[in-house]
Amino acid sequence: MSKRPTSAPSVPRNLRHLRLFLAVAETGSVTDAAARCHVTQPAVTQALAKLELAIGATLFERTRQGFFATPQGVILAERIRRALARLDPALSDIAPRLTLTASLAQLQALVALRETENFTLAARRLGLAQPTVHRAITQLEQEAGRILFERTAFGMIASRQAKTLAQAMRLALTELDQAEAELADLNGEEVGRLVIGALPLSRSVLLPQAIVEFRAARPTYPVLILDGPYDELLSGLRRGDIDLILGALRDPSPIADVVQEPLFEDRLSILAGRNHPFAGRADLRREDLHRCGWVVPRRGTPSREQFDAFFADLGPPASIVEAGSILLMREILARSPLLGCISATQAQAEISHGLLAEVPVAARWTARAIGLTRRENWHPTKAQSQMLDILHRLARALAPKPHMK
Numbered sequence: 001m002s003k004r005p006t007s008a009p010s011v012p013r014n015l016r017h018l019r020l021f022l023a024v025a026e027t028g029s030v031t032d033a034a035a036r037c038h039v040t041q042p043a044v045t046q047a048l049a050k051l052e053l054a055i056g057a058t059l060f061e062r063t064r065q066g067f068f069a070t071p072q073g074v075i076l077a078e079r080i081r082r083a084l085a086r087l088d089p090a091l092s093d094i095a096p097r098l099t100l101t102a103s104l105a106q107l108q109a110l111v112a113l114r115e116t117e118n119f120t121l122a123a124r125r126l127g128l129a130q131p132t133v134h135r136a137i138t139q140l141e142q143e144a145g146r147i148l149f150e151r152t153a154f155g156m157i158a159s160r161q162a163k164t165l166a167q168a169m170r171l172a173l174t175e176l177d178q179a180e181a182e183l184a185d186l187n188g189e190e191v192g193r194l195v196i197g198a199l200p201l202s203r204s205v206l207l208p209q210a211i212v213e214f215r216a217a218r219p220t221y222p223v224l225i226l227d228g229p230y231d232e233l234l235s236g237l238r239r240g241d242i243d244l245i246l247g248a249l250r251d252p253s254p255i256a257d258v259v260q261e262p263l264f265e266d267r268l269s270i271l272a273g274r275n276h277p278f279a280g281r282a283d284l285r286r287e288d289l290h291r292c293g294w295v296v297p298r299r300g301t302p303s304r305e306q307f308d309a310f311f312a313d314l315g316p317p318a319s320i321v322e323a324g325s326i327l328l329m330r331e332i333l334a335r336s337p338l339l340g341c342i343s344a345t346q347a348q349a350e351i352s353h354g355l356l357a358e359v360p361v362a363a364r365w366t367a368r369a370i371g372l373t374r375r376e377n378w379h380p381t382k383a384q385s386q387m388l389d390i391l392h393r394l395a396r397a398l399a400p401k402p403h404m405k
Contacts (some may be wrong), residue, residue, distance in 0.1 A: 009055040009183040011176050013104045017047040018080050025077040028066035079179035083172035090168035094161045095144040107169045109136035114166035117155030174240035181381045193222035197233035199247020201343045204326045210390045245373040248302045257376045262369040263395035268306055269347035270359040271340040273333045279357035293319030293338040295329045302368050307341045
């Protein structure tokens with residue numbers, strides 16, 4: 001994570017205090033909030049004082065007519081509302097009383113155990129003693145009135161409801177991280193970071209320029225670019241570790257809790273080294289191409305599916321190197337008689353720089369949607385919205401060129 005300025009707001013992860021704050025924000029009254037949450041008025045007042053001290057700002061204007069949220073209070077209330085909207089249904093599905101009794105320590109232990117499947121590893125991740133984590137899980141299971149983890153020879157296996165709760169807790173904590181970023185932005189400070197999952201095309205075409213422009217606008221804001229197989233990036237996105245994925249969209253959408261947004265369309269292109277005998281030739285048959293060696297994307301990607309379909313009746317070429325990196329593909333093609341099949345948008349960049357040559361092929365490549373994948377109901381911070389605006393603007397300039405059709 002980025003280094004936090006000493007004056008930056010910190011949202012405490014005390015779920016009870018956050019619920020009391022939200023009750024005041026929604027009722028405009030300490031008395032009504034205390035009644036709603038079944039606590040005393042001093043307990044509500046104390047919770048508000050601790051929150052304001054940690055955040056370093058007044059969250060309510062106290063008047064005779066009631067409590068009215070300040071700009072900081074409005075930001076915090078909205079993020080807490082979103083966090084609890086993710087967390088509470090998962091808690092209630094296990095046992096309704098957990099919305100009142102589950103503590104942060106218990107839920108953090110559940111998340112760690114769900115991901116490590118081992119009490120010792122979970123304790124190590126949390127920086128706690130193993131008995132402490134075991135006690136937290138035992139208390140949670142007692143309050144829930146059911147077993148949340150099955151003890152097996154392979155480790156502690158979470159129940160379906162425990163998996164759902166762990167996922168909800170991670171996303172709830174992400175909302176609180178977003179609250180800190182928005183509160184800091186209100187003070188002219190920068191907290192948090194922007195995490196983008198980058199699929200192959202985006203790494204060489206759209207993302208570099210977007211990062212340059214974002215860095216010009218926010219010189220010190222931390223940016224983390226993650227690459228890897230689509231399934232790994234998707235898992236990170238759904239957990240809240242990644243803000244958005246940029247690259248080829250999937251058809252159909254991979255799962256219901258993510259949203260895909262097309263930015264532009266792309267097609268495939270066949271490339272060769274500049275001195276390859278096939279470079280620029282438009283009279284080649286599929287049989288000629290089938291006898292060649294190839295560098296192509298990994299199985300399971302939209303590009304590879306189209307490449308395999310191109311040779312479906314002939315069978316796959318005998319010599320195939322699977323590589324997801326355009327840099328690796330470029331260097332292999334430049335040093336060998338192999339051909340490559342990649343995005344036409346990437347091909348345009350490689351050809352215009354004189355690094356590779358196109359092999360014109362009469363193929364009816366299906367247009368692929370390139371765009372953004374994000375979590376359903378994701379609400380970006382100001383910095384994240386700024387990057388989205390840049391990506392949308394740059395994408396409009398990536399209309400297919402004549403040689404790509």
